[in-house]
Every structure is written in C-alpha cells, then in structure tokens.
Amino acid sequence: MNAIEIKGLKKKFSNKTVLENISLTVKQRDIYGFLGPNGAGKTTTLRIILGLIPYDEGSISVMGKDISLWKEHLKRRVNVLPESHGFYGWMNAVAYLRLFGNLYGIRMTEDRCLSQLQTVGLDPENRLPIRTYSRGMKQRLGIARATINSPEILFLDEPTNGLDPRGRREIHDFLLYLNREHGTTIVISTHILDDVERLCNRIAILHHGKIRYEGALENKANDISCRYKFKLDKKWEIPDNWQNTHIRFLEHRGDYLICQLNSIGATEAIKELLKTGLPIVEAEQISGGIEETYFVHTEGEI
Amino acid sequence: MSDMTTLLRKECVENLSVFRTIVMFIFVCILMSVYSILLISNTEMSLLDNAHAEYMLTELVLILSLLVTLLLGSDGIAGERERDTLEVLLLSPVNGRSIAVSKLFNILFTWLILFVLSLPYLWALAGNGQNLVPSIIALLVTGTLCITIVGGISLILSIKFQTVKGAIFTGMTVFLLLVSPAILGSSLRNNAIGRFVDAIDPIMGAINTLDSVIIDSQGISFQLFRLGVMLFYTIVVLTSLYYISRKVEL
Numbered sequence: 420m421n422a423i424e425i426k427g428l429k430k431k432f433s434n435k436t437v438l439e440n441i442s443l444t445v446k447q448r449d450i451y452g453f454l455g456p457n458g459a460g461k462t463t464t465l466r467i468i469l470g471l472i473p474y475d476e477g478s479i480s481v482m483g484k485d486i487s488l489w490k491e492h493l494k495r496r497v498n499v500l501p502e503s504h505g506f507y508g509w510m511n512a513v514a515y516l517r518l519f520g521n522l523y524g525i526r527m528t529e530d531r532c533l534s535q536l537q538t539v540g541l542d543p544e545n546r547l548p549i550r551t552y553s554r555g556m557k558q559r560l561g562i563a564r565a566t567i568n569s570p571e572i573l574f575l576d577e578p579t580n581g582l583d584p585r586g587r588r589e590i591h592d593f594l595l596y597l598n599r600e601h602g603t604t605i606v607i608s609t610h611i612l613d614d615v616e617r618l619c620n621r622i623a624i625l626h627h628g629k630i631r632y633e634g635a636l637e638n639k640a641n642d643i644s645c646r647y648k649f650k651l652d653k654k655w656e657i658p659d660n661w662q663n664t665h666i667r668f669l670e671h672r673g674d675y676l677i678c679q680l681n682s683i684g685a686t687e688a689i690k691e692l693l694k695t696g697l698p699i700v701e702a703e704q705i706s707g708g709i710e711e712t713y714f715v716h717t718e719g720e721i
Numbered sequence: 722m723s724d725m726t727t728l729l730r731k732e733c734v735e736n737l738s739v740f741r742t743i744v745m746f747i748f749v750c751i752l753m754s755v756y757s758i759l760l761i762s763n764t765e766m767s768l769l770d771n772a773h774a775e776y777m778l779t780e781l782v783l784i785l786s787l788l789v790t791l792l793l794g795s796d797g798i799a800g801e802r803e804r805d806t807l808e809v810l811l812l813s814p815v816n817g818r819s820i821a822v823s824k825l826f827n828i829l830f831t832w833l834i835l836f837v838l839s840l841p842y843l844w845a846l847a848g849n850g851q852n853l854v855p856s857i858i859a860l861l862v863t864g865t866l867c868i869t870i871v872g873g874i875s876l877i878l879s880i881k882f883q884t885v886k887g888a889i890f891t892g893m894t895v896f897l898l899l900v901s902p903a904i905l906g907s908s909l910r911n912n913a914i915g916r917f918v919d920a921i922d923p924i925m926g927a928i929n930t931l932d933s934v935i936i937d938s939q940g941i942s943f944q945l946f947r948l949g950v951m952l953f954y955t956i957v958v959l960t961s962l963y964y965i966s967r968k969v970e971l
C-alpha cells in the first residue's frame with residue numbers, strides 16, 4: 420500500500436488552472452521532496468491532500484483510502500508543519516503543545532511536553548510567550564507540534580527555514596530518526612536543495628501546475644541533468660544536423676564547449692561526442708545533481 | 722466534545738490574558754462609572770427617578786456588550802485566518818463547527834463578565850432597591866438573547882469574510898440598522914411602520930422590554946411576544962451558524 424497516491428489531479432481557481440493532471444506516488448517510509456518555484460502549486464497540492472481545499476478532478480488516496488471519505492480520521496494519522504506556523508503568541512510552548520495534544524486526544528502531562536520540547540532542541544525551562552521566540556525557535560516548536568501525535572505521514576512546508584546550520588543539521592537528524600526508527604513517511608516541500616539531497620530518497624518537481632520530474636534521487640547518474648565543460652584540441656564547428664535529446668550545446672567559446680547532459684551518463688555522452696569528431700582533450704563537470712535537475716525542469720526559476 | 726472544551730478553555734484563557742481584552746473591560750468599567758456618577762451627581766440627570774436611571778444604565782450595558790460582541794465575533798474566525806492560526810486548527814482533528822461554537826461560548830462568557838461587572842453599578846443606582854432584581858433579570862434574559870443573535874451574526878460574517886475589517890464593517894452596518902429605530906423621534910416610532918419595525922427588531926425588542934420591566938414595572942412574563950421574537954431570531958441565527966460553520970475555509 421502506498422502512503423499517498425494521486426492520479427490526474429486538476430484544480431482551477433476561477434478560470435485559472437493551477438494544477439494540471441498531477442499524478443504522483445509516495446511510498447510508505449519515503450522521504451519525499453516536493454520541489455518547485457513559488458506559485459508552482461506545491462502548497463495548493465498539499466492543502467488538497469490534507470482536505471483543506473476541494474479539487475476539481477482526479478483521485479487522491481492516503482494510506483489506501485480516498486481522502487473525501489476519510490477526512491476526519493485522516494487528520495489523526497497525519498500531521499503538518501505549514502509554512503505559516505500559526506502560533507498563539509500569548510501562549511508559552513508548554514501550553515501550546517498541551518492545547519494541540521488535547522485536540523488530538525493525547526493526555527499531555529508536563530513531562531511529556533518537556534520531553535517533546537527537548538527532542539527538538541528547545542529549552543524546556545523557557546516559559547516565555549511564543550511571541551518572544553526567534554524564527555528558528557518557532558520552527559522547532561512547530562516541528563514539536565507536528566510530531567505530537569506520532570504521525571504516520573508528516574507533511575513539512577519549508578521545515579528548515581530560518582534555522583542556522585547547526586539547527587538545520589539537528590532537524591535533519593531528527594527527521595531521519597523519525598523516518599528510520601518510527602517508519603514515518605515524510606513529505607517535504609522546500610526550496611532548500613541541500614535539505615532534499617540530505618533527506619529525500621524520491622523527489623517531484625512541480626512547475627506551472629505540472630509535474631516535470633518524478634523519480635528517485637539514487638538514479639541521478641542517469642536520470643538527472645548535469646553540465647560538462649569540454650576542452651577541445653582544435654577549432655570545431657557544431658554540426659548542423661545535430662539532433663540528440665540527451666546532449667545540448669549551451670556555449671561554444673574558443674577551445675571550450677559547455678554541454679548539458681540530460682538522462683545520460685558522462686562516459687556515454689563523451690563516446691557520443693567523440694563519434695561526431697569532437698576533439699575532446701579534457702572533460703570537467705561544472706554543475707550537476709539535484710540543483711541542475713531543478714533548473715532544467717523549472718527553466719531557471721527559483 | 723472534548724475538542725470543543727479544549728478550544729473553549731483556550732478562548733477563555735486568551736480572553737483573560739490578552740492585553741486588548743483587558744483594556745476593553747477597563748474601558749467599559751470607566752464608561753459605566755462616568756455614566757453612573759453623572760446619573761447621581763449631574764444637576765439635570767439626578768432629577769431622574771431611580772427606575773429611569775436604572776433603565777439608562779442597563780441600556781448602556783446592553784449596547785456596550787453588543788459592541789464588544791461584534792468585535793469579538795468579527796475577529797473570531799477572520800482573525801484566526803489573518804493570524805494564520807486557522808490553518809493549523811483546521812489541520813488538527815477539529816472541525817469548523819467546533820471552532821465556531823467555542824467562539825460563540827467565549828462571547829457568552831465575555832457577556833457574563835460584563836454583566837457581573839455591571840452589577841455594582843446597578844446596585845448603586847437602585848436607591849431603595851425596588852427595581853434592582855427586575856433590572857438584573859431583564860438585563861440577563863434580554864442581553865443573553867441579543868448577544869447570541871449579534872454574536873452569531875458576526876461569527877457568520879467572520880466565516881464568510883477573509884478579513885476582520887470586512888467582517889467588522891458589515892457587522893457594524895447590521896448593528897446600526899438594528900438600533901436605528903432607537904434614534905427615531907417618538908412620532909415616527911408610534912405610527913404603524915414604526916411600531917412594526919419595533920416589533921420585529923430584536924434589539925429594539927430588548928430595549929423595549931427593559932423599558933417596560935424597569936420603568937413601567939411590568940412583569941417579565943408580560944413580555945412574551947418580544948421575548949418570542951428574540952428567541953425566533955436566536956434560533957434562526959444559531960441554525961444558520963450551524964450549517965455555515967460546517968464549511969470553514971482558509
């Protein structure tokens with residue numbers, strides 16, 4: 420059984436199509452990265468999955484059950500850290516956790532609240548109102564709230580926003596611990612590609628309301644784009660009849676040629692280029708991995 | 722049910738700990754104090770008999786409470802939406818109806834506080850005490866019905882409007898329409914249209930009930946028609962709130 424399965428999802432706001440034929444699958448125990456520029460439709464997709472806004476067409480199942488039939492029960496099995504955390508600034512952290520724990524039907528003792536705060540690296544002795552917290556502290560408190568019901572699926576919208584490097588590392592470790600030790604499926608919507616590389620095993624790239632890429636991060640040698648800079652032995656002209664969807668020439672200046680390789684390994688690409696008589700003497704990867712994939716599929720927007 | 726209790730507890734604690742609400746209570750107390758002192762010490766106003774003074778204070782308490790209710794109700798859902806706290810609430814196992822009902826109970830709780838705060842002033846103006854008990858009973862009964870009506874309407878507006886400003890502006894318009902017959906001259910109020918408007922307007926029903934009970938010393942049981950009208954509006958507003966709050970959206 421898949422954790423989340425979306426087929427042919429469509430959503431319009433007034434007459435504007437914001438999601439077009441979205442299909443994706445999140446397997447159980449995945450850490451799934453949901454990438455895309457601002458306005459791509461990530462938050463709308465998450466809100467639809469969570470039943471906050473209705474959708475026009477398609478089907479969505481969470482833990483094997485259709486969400487339209489299962490909204491209330493679903494809320495107890497998942498949890499969310501939205502981008503706008505929505506804190507009650509007048510409360511302190513313990514009161515805040517107690518409020519949400521009670522809403523989930525969990526008896527939140529003082530000890531339980533304190534240990535939850537400690538888990539995310541917050542000082543349990545701090546009884547100041549939340550409005551005095553820094554952005555990083557609020558982020559940690561948000562994660563403490565989002566994990567209060569030990570969710571089977573955890574949705575995180577920009578989970579490391581505003582955290583310093585140490586804080587980010589701690590949150591990464593905590594999320595990996597949740598995934599490995601508790602089997603929590605995690606869906607992360609983020610702009611921070613380093614988070615994705617460190618945490619995710621699968622990603623989807625959304626752009627202009629369409630899925631542009633969906634796949635496993637492990638396959639990046641073959642599936643994901645990279646750029647190579649080739650030093651040439653002598654002057655060379657790009658053949659007029661060049662038609663190779665995997666290799667795109669980006670820049671040719673003097674004895675240097677920059678190519679973008681899509682869904683092809685570097686060795687294989689060099690072999691292809693040598694066949695055309697390209698006098699390669701040196702090859703150097705200048706960018707690649709997820710960042711390159713992101714740029715290729717979002718046409719440079721971030 | 723437990724989620725509603727949890728939310729209600731949160732609302733009440735927020736009410737009693739947030740600076741804005743405390744300032745509001747202090748402001749209402751200052752107004753009631755000034756009004757009461759004027760009723761006792763001002764040369765012209767002190768000529769009024771105790772029943773009139775009592776009536777004027779109950780009217781002030783009712784109108785102030787309705788204004789506070791309007792502000793609280795308009796801020797109820799739209800305020801949570803503006804402060805981004807509504808999304809987190811809706812994502813937890815709570816439905817829109819629980820949120821709306823807890824807000825309504827919080828409004829009634831605030832009304833209860835205002836009512837209790839007004840008791841010493843009513844007592845001070847009661848003189849020989851003849852009108853004190855009828856005033857308290859009439860204010861409690863009519864006030865509770867009116868607060869439920871205005872609270873319900875402002876919560877419905879708060880669900881429908883994206884901003885607090887929009888909800889307050891529309892709520893205030895409705896409120897002014899409801900109290901507008903009070904500022905009409907007596908000749909206009911005594912003609913057929915004036916009497917009809919008076920009869921179907923719940924706020925005017927409450928004000929007229931206070932008048933009849935406190936000044937004319939009629940028993941509250943003689944006010945069944947007016948109370949019936951207020952009760953009818955209460956039922957309509959609560960039913961509407963019940964259905965509209967099923968679909969609280971971001």
